[in-house]
Amino acid sequence: xxxxxxxxxxxxxxxxxxxxxxxxxxxxxxxxxxxxxxxxxxxxxxxxxxxxxxxxxxxxxxxxxxxxxxxxxxxxxxxxxxxxxxxxxxxxxxxxxxxxxxxxxxxxxxxxx
Amino acid sequence: xxxxxxxxxxxxxxxxxxxxxxxxxxxxxxxxxxxxxxxxxxxxxxxxxxxxxxxxxxxxxxxxxxxxxxxxxxxxxxxxxxxxxxxxxxxxxxxxxxxxxxxxxxxxxxxxx
Numbered sequence: 001x002x003x004x005x006x007x008x009x010x011x012x013x014x015x016x017x018x019x020x021x022x023x024x025x026x027x028x029x030x031x032x033x034x035x036x037x038x039x040x041x042x043x044x045x046x047x048x049x050x051x052x053x054x055x056x057x058x059x060x061x062x063x064x065x066x067x068x069x070x071x072x073x074x075x076x077x078x079x080x081x082x083x084x085x086x087x088x089x090x091x092x093x094x095x096x097x098x099x100x101x102x103x104x105x106x107x108x109x110x111x112x113x
Numbered sequence: 114x115x116x117x118x119x120x121x122x123x124x125x126x127x128x129x130x131x132x133x134x135x136x137x138x139x140x141x142x143x144x145x146x147x148x149x150x151x152x153x154x155x156x157x158x159x160x161x162x163x164x165x166x167x168x169x170x171x172x173x174x175x176x177x178x179x180x181x182x183x184x185x186x187x188x189x190x191x192x193x194x195x196x197x198x199x200x201x202x203x204x205x206x207x208x209x210x211x212x213x214x215x216x217x218x219x220x221x222x223x224x225x226x
Contacts, residue, residue, distance in 0.1 A: 030213065031213035033213065033214070033215070035217075040220075040222075041219055041220070042117075042217035042219045043156070043205075043217045044217070045114075045214060045215070045216060045217075048213060048214050050213065088155065092213050097161065098143070098144055098213065099143075099207070099213065099215050100146070100158060100161065101146075101156075101158065101207075101215060102158075103155045103156045103157075104155065106155055
């Protein structure tokens with residue numbers, strides 16, 4: 001099946017720094033979604049991307065759907081301690097049913113005050 | 114968006130027993146899915162919960178082990194049958210409209226001893 005390669009696996013940054021993470025695949029995806037998961041919670045949807053080249057922001061978060069439809073990135077600007085958590089990219093591969101998502105392995109973000 | 118609740122939030126079960134997990138959505142949703150998240154890992158899709166018909170299982174998951182019901186557009190159950198320690202995981206349900214966005218419940222943390 002399709003796989004998503006998410007990097008980096010973990011990041012340790014200082015409060016106020018910007019963060020960037022990305023996901024790539026060898027297959028084409030119809031949509032890209034970015035989720036954040038806090039300990040003991042389910043993933044929370046941050047940003048959804050539907051069109052190749054689309055650039056979408058949600059507060060300090062910005063994500064883009066790659067032109068080739070095989071990649072996406074998420075940027076977090078001016079990080080704060082509550083940004084700590086695991087960030088997952090997820091996508092719906094072309095040819096699959098609505099809502100069936102493939103997840104990346106996650107990026108563990110640690111923010112030092 | 115959709116708000117999703119799950120019961121129980123956690124359980125410790127004996128080997129060989131079964132546990133049924135409930136998933137309730139606060140609004141009617143077209144699609145519902147069940148995922149498994151093993152400790153420290155990403156999310157893996159178990160099955161699509163189809164309203165009024167048999168669930169559609171992903172490779173590696175079978176109905177006898179993970180029977181699923183979906184009697185209406187707001188509710189689904191997942192049973193983990195004849196449990197072994199390898200079934201210890203977080204089980205998550207997701208729901209959403211007939212688009213790509215999926216919203217997750219808080220998860221059920223299962224420990225099998």
